[in-house]
Amino acid sequence: MLQPSLATTSVAPQLLALAPHIHRQGQLDVRIARSDEEIAAAQALRYRIFYDEMGAQPSLAMQAARRDIDDYDHVCDHLLVIDHGLDGRPEVVGTYRLLRQQVAERHRGFYSAGEYDLSPLLASAGGQLLELGRSCVAPEHRNSTTISLLWRGIATYLAQHRISHMFGCASLHGTDPAQHAAELSYLVHHHLAPPALRARALDHAPMDLLPAGSYDVKAAQRALPPLVKGYLRVGAMVGDGAFVDRQFNTVDVFVLMPVGGITRRYLDRFATANDAV
16 A cells, blocks of 8 residues: 555556556557556545545545545546656546446445435346446646547446446536526436436435526536536436535536447447557
8 A cells, every 4th residue: 555645646657567558549548447556546636636626625544645535446447547748657647436336236335325316227227337436637638638538448448348327426516506506407407317217316405496498508508517518418317406515515416328328429439449659
């Protein structure tokens, strides 16, 4: 285990050389973490984004280590974008945490079950579920290249594990749902999941804060976080109610994406595009 003082987003080049990447573009590649050092680097990036940048509240242990750590890290797969750079010091610059249903069932269930009642989804979805979480990208890499590599990695993972639906909690900054009244209302009015697949917030904060037709739909769409916009482009639906996560300083929305509803063209764009090595 890394000592707290050694928390860093860097990974030893010789360690990365021991395992293949999934895709590569220029000096960036995307891969599944195969070592504790890679996971620790992802945790260090998560801390910088969630706690330093976004104002989440760390535990004393996390604050000392400067890493975002919880009990799910040791059972999840960690998707990483690595910047190999020009200085010989590769760094983790983007990450997603992936939890397959068959893995969740062998351990403590899904992380999202702490915020949402997943029983309708678990009973009705059919096929393997995949939970997406802890998504973040370093500020200097928030561009189409990094995001497309993350999605190419996800698309390959979906095919490898025969996933039928993927889901997770997408976040809006701050803990006051009223500040996102138009966005939340738009999501529930236009993208609500059918009852058979509709997760419901345990500590229910209503999303339909404004009547349909009383707000500017285009403005509400523009105000959504980029990650949510990306999910909607691949056919995402939302659950019933928002969840206020005070530790992470967010208003969370449950997002469900049927893999079969993602167009073949979109998957092909990210899963089979030629790598630029």
